[in-house]
Amino acid sequence: MSKRLGKGLDALIPSLSVNDDDKIVEISLKELRPNPYQPRKNFDHESIQELAESISQHGVIQPIIVRKVLKGYEIIAGERRYRASEVAGKKTIPTVIRSFTDQQVMEIALIENVQRENLNALEVATAYQALMEEFKMTQEELATKVGKSRSHIANFLRLLSLPDAVKEHVSRGTLSMGHARSLVSVKKEEVIIALANKAIEQEWNVRQLEEAVQNLDKKKEDSTKSKTKKTDPYLVDVEETLRDRFQTTVKIKHSNKDKGKIELNYYSKQDLERLLEMLNQM
Incomplete structure (x- = not known):
């Protein structure tokens, strides 16, 4: 072998x-x-x-x-x-x-x-689900079998809840795993598809798509006017590191005098427990 x-x-x-x-x-x-x-x-x-x-x-x-x-x-x-x-x-x-x-x-x-690394994200997710259903495995049991963390398994399985049109983009590689993960928290199917198409058309990176998702409930005086937000490259890099570490959307909000806060998004009670478990181990 x-x-x-x-x-x-x-x-x-x-x-x-x-x-x-x-x-x-x-x-x-x-x-x-x-x-x-x-x-x-x-x-x-x-x-x-x-x-x-x-x-x-x-x-x-x-x-x-x-x-x-x-x-x-x-x-x-x-x-x-x-x-x-x-x-x-x-x-x-x-x-x-x-x-x-x-x-x-x-x-x-x-x-x-x-x-x-021959599989795309949807093939991995489908295979994980098939293993769990066929052999009555829990996420933890599957994680042990394949040598991955439970959060890794959970993140892939969440992709299966996306609309078929979006899953097709992930399969073709026009949307990345990170893009897909950002869309999982959106409830309306038509909004998910619209955001996915916009991300592809405008070549958004994962952070830009996350910001679009976070701004869904915010009212804007001019929805067609794009706003350029000045960001600190160091904070962007830290966000990326934390996003990879916790496998979820991470937002650093920096205020004056070097103060601010870090927000970690969770999408279910199980996801919250996963994050708390990771934080307690740090």
Whole structure:
């Protein structure tokens, strides 16, 4: 198993690593089928083509991991190598056969992709939800499984409440995870969509979108007049640091004589408890 996967997969399923004692067999590509729990829906064509060229010259260096199913074999790890072998015109591929439960297969597919950062935010969120529903996991149990914090899990799951049009933008990458997270607190679907479209059209960064969300309930004499607010670069940097640390909207309000206040937004009782827990640990 590639070291790029870190310790997550090895800790979850130690037998996933291929060693010298393993029996490597050549299996026909026709007998293989992709992992049905694979959260990644889009594979980069260019990277598959590059891998196919390498396989044509050097063969498949690292065997893929499969499990025996009713009809043929199911890929546990190595779907890119399988797809690239098809492109390269290979008839067989070196494999190691393992025995895994459905839950293990699902976890492996998720962790492998998340650690390789091949999934977009919506694919990760959908995979997290599927794991929790399929195997009756709590957020904390899932966080332990995938090596993430509970707040990380909660933030991704909140994305699933967004309108489909906005989720599509996140999937395509026209809106970032930070943009999407800023919109979760808005209640009206039409307002969410309007803000998302405006953020894309005007190329707002996350902070600008957050300010637009915060100003929704404020009355303005001229709604079409844009106001340029002078900000301290240092405070902007601190806000970004705190936003990443607490995984929520953060606002620093600076007054005269170096005084001010820091506001942390929460969107549910559970979210508030998460923030209080983090603050108590500091």
